[in-house]
Structures are given as C-alpha cells and as structure tokens.
Amino acid sequence: MAVAQSIRCSHCGAPVEFKPGEIIATCKYCGFTTVIQTGEAFTFEHSLLLNSYSPEQMENLVKDWMRSGFMKPPDLAKKSKITEKNLVYLPFWVVNVEASTTYKGIFERIAPPIVKEGEIKKEYNWLVLARQAAGFPTRAYDVPLAGKIPYDFRRIEGFAKLLNSEMERTQAIEIAKQQIDAHHRFLLQQDIDKVVEATTTVNIKQMVYLHAPVWFIKYEYKGNSYQIIVDGAVGMVLKGDIPAFKF
Numbered sequence: 001m002a003v004a005q006s007i008r009c010s011h012c013g014a015p016v017e018f019k020p021g022e023i024i025a026t027c028k029y030c031g032f033t034t035v036i037q038t039g040e041a042f043t044f045e046h047s048l049l050l051n052s053y054s055p056e057q058m059e060n061l062v063k064d065w066m067r068s069g070f071m072k073p074p075d076l077a078k079k080s081k082i083t084e085k086n087l088v089y090l091p092f093w094v095v096n097v098e099a100s101t102t103y104k105g106i107f108e109r110i111a112p113p114i115v116k117e118g119e120i121k122k123e124y125n126w127l128v129l130a131r132q133a134a135g136f137p138t139r140a141y142d143v144p145l146a147g148k149i150p151y152d153f154r155r156i157e158g159f160a161k162l163l164n165s166e167m168e169r170t171q172a173i174e175i176a177k178q179q180i181d182a183h184h185r186f187l188l189q190q191d192i193d194k195v196v197e198a199t200t201t202v203n204i205k206q207m208v209y210l211h212a213p214v215w216f217i218k219y220e221y222k223g224n225s226y227q228i229i230v231d232g233a234v235g236m237v238l239k240g241d242i243p244a245f246k247f
C-alpha cells in the first residue's frame with residue numbers, strides 16, 4: 001500500500017491526504033478541490049451524484065438481484081453471505097462532446113464490391129474514469145446525470161470512501177477521443193466491410209468533474225468469493241459475478 005502524503009487545504013487549512021499518482025484532491029472537511037501540484041483551486045465544475053441506499057437497503061437490493069433471472073443458482077440468495085459492502089465515490093470526467101467520423105470504405109456484400117463514403121455524427125456525455133486502475137465497467141454505466149448537484153461534502157456518508165482523480169482534464173479528453181474513435185469504427189461496420197480511411201474529429205463542449213456513488217459488494221457462496229458492483233444513485237447492477245452451476 002502506497003504511503004499517503006498531505007498538503008494543506010488552501011480554503012480551510014485542514015490536511016488533505018493524497019496518494020502517489022493522484023493529481024486532484026478534495027478536502028473532506030470543506031469540500032474544496034485542489035490541484036495537488038500547484039496547490040491552486042480546481043476551476044472546473046465539480047458535481048456529485050447522491051447515493052440513495054443505506055447499507056441495509058443495498059443488501060436487500062443485492063438479495064433481490066440474486067433471486068431474479070434464470071442464470072443463477074436457485075438457492076443463491078438463501079445460501080450466500082454478503083461479506084463486504086463498501087460505498088466508494090469514484091471520480092469521473094464527463095466529456096460533453098460532438099464527435100464526427102468521416103469514412104471511406106468498401107462494401108463487399110454485393111458483387112462487384114463498391115466504394116462507399118459516409119459520416120457518423122453524434123453527441124455524447126462520454127464518461128472517463130479518472131483513475132488508472134482498470135476493471136470498472138464504465139461502458140455499462142449509463143450515468144444518471146440528471147440527478148447531479150454541485151459537489152457538497154456534507155452529503156458524503158461518514159462510512160463512504162472518496163477517491164481522488166489520477167487524471168488531468170487533457171488526459172481525459174485524449175482517452176475520450178480514442179474511445180469514441182474506436183466506437184465509431186465499430187459502428188461503421190454496419191455500412192462498410194473494409195475501411196479505407198476514417199477520421200474522427202471532436203468538439204468538446206463541456207467538461208464536468210463528477211463524483212458518483214458506487215457500491216462494491218462481496219459475497220460468499222459455497223466457499224467461493226464473488227463481486228457485485230452497483231450504482232448507488234439508481235441501484236443498477238453494473239457488474240455481477242454469478243457462480244457457475246448445473247441445472
């Protein structure tokens with residue numbers, strides 16, 4: 001485990017802890033957000049999605065999830081034991097962007113093949129997790145942005161953990177661009193079979209730094225451990241491990 005360091009919050013003077021790799025830190029005493037390297041105030045909109053579940057309600061939600069669907073062992077809810085329920089506010093960059101990909105390619109589904117050109121043009125609130133660690137299903141996460149409020153440290157539960165950003169705005173834009181380009185290259189396969197050229201341009205309209213509540217649940221079933229990740233704002237299961245079983 002990396003050793004935490006700290007700076008003084010330039011707003012209230014309290015110590016603000018951060019770990020190596022973190023570059024934007026939020027004070028847990030006053031909610032002020034600072035760029036660690038310069039000690040200066042963070043100047044982008046900082047938003048928060050509220051968590052709607054108590055630990056008990058989250059346990060009930062998980063048990064309901066275990067009882068539903070065909071693909072799960074019938075005794076899953078009865079025989080499993082929830083061993084961990086951690087609420088974590090994860091940092092995201094939400095990139096509001098207009099993206100357009102112009103392409104040229106070959107349509108081979110008819111004979112003789114023909115050359116086709118086209119454009120994919122879309123607007124997104126593209127979500128980039130502001131942490132280097134992988135493993136979080138951001139593409140499965142349809143962030144309920146309508147519920148966001150200005151960041152308010154008083155709404156963060158005492159038992160919850162708040163993670164800082166390990167990523168600057170420019171890096172988040174770069175990642176969003178790459179992912180949107182890859183997504184559009186996937187979409188254009190509906191129209192052409194072989195890409196000759198494809199160019200994606202993006203127009204960034206707005207960037208929001210957002211903390212969103214995510215529950216990391218662990219449960220045991222027949223001696224093995226499994227994980228479930230649940231969005232804490234609307235209760236959507238983003239990822240859930242299901243034990244293998246035979247009918």
Ligand SMILES: [Zn+2]
Pocket residue numbers: 009010011012013014027028029030031032
């Ligand atoms: Zn402070």
